[in-house]
Amino acid sequence: PRHDLSNELTALEGTSYGRYKSLRGKWWTGPAILDILKVQSDPFAPPSRVELRFDAETADLLPEWYATEERRRALAVLLAKRFRKACPTRDLRIDAGGQEILRRASCQVGEDGSVVFRLGAQFPGHGRRIAGRQAARLLCDDLPDAADDALAVGESEAGAWVRHADDVAALRKQVSDIGLVAFVADGAMLARRSGVDDRPLEKGVPFRSPDSLAVEVELPHAGRVRGMGIAPGVTLIVGGGFHGKSTLLRALESGVWDHVPGDGRDFVVADRGAVKVRAEDGRAVTGVDVHAFVDHLPSGDDTRHFSTENASGSTSQAAAIVESLEAGARVLLIDEDTAATNLMIRDARMQELVAKDREPLTPLVDVVRSMADEHGVAVVLVMGGSGDYMDVADRVVLMDAYVPEDVTERAKALAAKPTGRRVEAEGFRTPRPRVIDPRSVSSESRGKQKIRADDTDGLRFGESEIDVRAVEQITDHSMTAGIGYAIEAAVRQGWIDGEATVAEALDRLDAALDAEGQEVLLRVRDADFAVPRRFEVAAALNRMRELRVRDAPA
Ligand code: ADP
Ligand code: MG
Incomplete structure (x- = not known):
């Protein structure tokens, strides 16, 4: 690495902007190494790209904080968030993310305790000339200062994040060992502030599992935690409009990711192989075997190799299901709000009126049992508008003013009275790879x-x-x-x-x-x-x- 970036920048004051490019490469800046990876071509272009690397000794994190993969992942997110907070200027842009704990480019904590930050830096200019003194402040003061502040994380904060990481990892393991596909802890806040603000709703109703579905797990730090376990098979979520059905399903969708401590969904997890599927008319579909759901099209198209530039709601949802299973989905999440009705249900009256040989669609209700029983695919679906799924559900959860109630027994009793509806499919077959x-x-x-x-x-x-x-x-x-x-x-x-x-x-x-x-x-x-x-x-x-x-x- 070269020395004296600050002097170099100051010396470039007033020269042509393109000369920033001569700075590409590695520099010593205090105890860290700054790598100028990419230099923007003019002051209005997207920011330049820089990387700041600390060895373990200078990063000076407690070894226990980076002892496991989960801890390093959580710690990296915490450091990126602390960096963003410490940053005095919009000219340094770190991707600190939202409520999820994801592996990002922006910050990585190594197995040896080293830390790297990667971010955008807007190299300053006076018009097309280099603002060298300003750039020296940005890269040689603001940048290392923000990183130092981020790394000066205290025991109580970092400790809380790594303990949380341990707990969630243990929770995922226990949930999978017990054989559940999802878990929603008592006390969880599933509702978000708004459609554009993913933080927890402040005065919402906390989640509480009905006794019949309650499971207890033992976490290394949080101790005993009770919550609703969702077993494999078909889980139906019902309830009146606005009672929190979609909010529960969205929490499960998001449960494939870990969340930051205090998110409200801290201990809400779903199998990592849970996939939300929905209708999406207008999308393209290429060579997908949708014939379990769509057959005998009036156009005569082959639905074992179904392609279209412009799918309907039902065919797009059929394709999404098949594609998810092809990719290895173990759980399907479906919400009536975004589903195609004609792919979900076909009731007794409609079966009377429109003969099966004139209906290309086989609704999910006739396929879902086979998916669960013969293919081990769990399905969680929200359906407040039709009772036909009671025939095929293993359990029925009623959302009542945001609180779940187990109504499986009542639903089974209702399902025992025939509606006159006939099952119209033989079963689901694994789609062709x-x-x-x-x-x-x-x-x-x-x-x-x-x-x-x-x-x-x-x-x-x-x-x-x-x-x-x-x-x-x-x-x-x-x-x-x-x-x-x-x-x-x-x-x-x-x-x-x-x-x-x-x-x-x-x-x-x-x-x-x-x-x-x-x-x-x-x-x-x-x-x-x-x-x-x-x-x-x-x-x-x-x-x-x-x-x-x-x-x-x-
Ligand atoms: P549904 O799908 O049953 O019609 P939603 O899940 O869309 O209902 O929820 C309706 C409204 O209630 C949403 O604005 C949502 O944010 C809010 N909500 C959901 N759960 C809670 C909760 N636990 N506490 C407070 N508000 C909630
Ligand atoms: Mg809804």
Whole structure:
């Protein structure tokens, strides 16, 4: 590393902005090493990219704080948040994220206790000239000061975060050992402040499990915690409008991620393989075997290889279910608010009026038992508007003024009285695996690499504009970017090689992320990202309009 960045910057005062580029590379700044990775071409371009690296001795964290993977992950999020808070200027931009604890590019704590911060820095200019003294303040004072403040974390704060990380890891393990697919602790606050503010509602009604569904776990620090356990099978959430059904389901969707202490969903966890599926008319579908749900289309299209540029609500939801299972989903989460009615239900009267041979759709209600019993896929669904699911539910939870009540027995008694409805399907069969043509997934755009996230709405991947608005478990802008880099890594590394099935390609991605973490995505692009799950990656791939697939050989 070079010395005297401050003098170099001061010497550049008033020279042409492009000369900032001469500063690329590593510098000693006090006890840390600053790496200027990328320099913006003009003062109005997106910020330059810098990395600040502390060895264990200078970072000076307590060894117990970085003793496990979960602790390091939580600590990194805490440090990024402390950095953001300590930062005196908008010219340094660290991606500190929201309520979830995710692996991000912005901060990493190493197994040896070293710490790296990666962030954007807006290099200052007077018009097209370098503001060198200001830049020296930014990079040689503000930046290391913010990092020092972040690292000066006290025992009580860091201790609380790492104990929380231990507890959540233990909770996930116990929930899975007991054989549950989700757990919602008593006292949890599931409601959020608003649709744009993900912090907990301040004066909401805390969650309380009905006795019949209550489970107790023993956590290393929090001790005994009681909550509602959701077992495999089919779980139906019912209740009047505005009574908190969707809020519960959204908490489960988010339960695949860990949350920061005090989030309200601290001890709300769902199986990491839980996937929210919904209707999304207008999306593209490529070669998906939806025939369990859609058959005998009037157009005569083959629904074992169903493709469309413009799916209907029902076919889009059928595709989303099949694609999620193909990617390895173990739990499906479905909300009536975002589901296609005709894919969910077809009641006795409608069966009378419209004969089965004139209805291409098989509603989920006729398939869901087979999914649960023969394929081990749990389903949690919110359905306040139709009683037909009582026939197939293993348990029914009634949300009453935000408090759940177990009404399984009453629902079973009701289901014993026939409605005249007939089951119209033989069962669900595992959809045919597909192989992605890697040439159809290319980030090349007019000769230039291009991957860009548009918040949680869209992902630009080369010439493709992928609409991900309906992929509801994407947490934030950085995760959208992470999906783009993960797809690029999968193509570059040959994980998508024209031979591997979708599941196999995702297995390879997961294996690399397990072994190397963020490095896998950093090799694609030194930029802000959060590491997505395989399901978000698959969801984006499946929404690519350019995607081409073929059947895996039998
Ligand atoms: P449903 O899906 O049953 O119609 P929602 O889950 O959409 O109901 O909730 C309706 C409203 O109640 C939302 O504004 C939500 O934020 C609020 N809410 C949900 N749970 C709670 C709670 N535990 N305490 C206070 N307000 C809540
Ligand atoms: Mg709702």
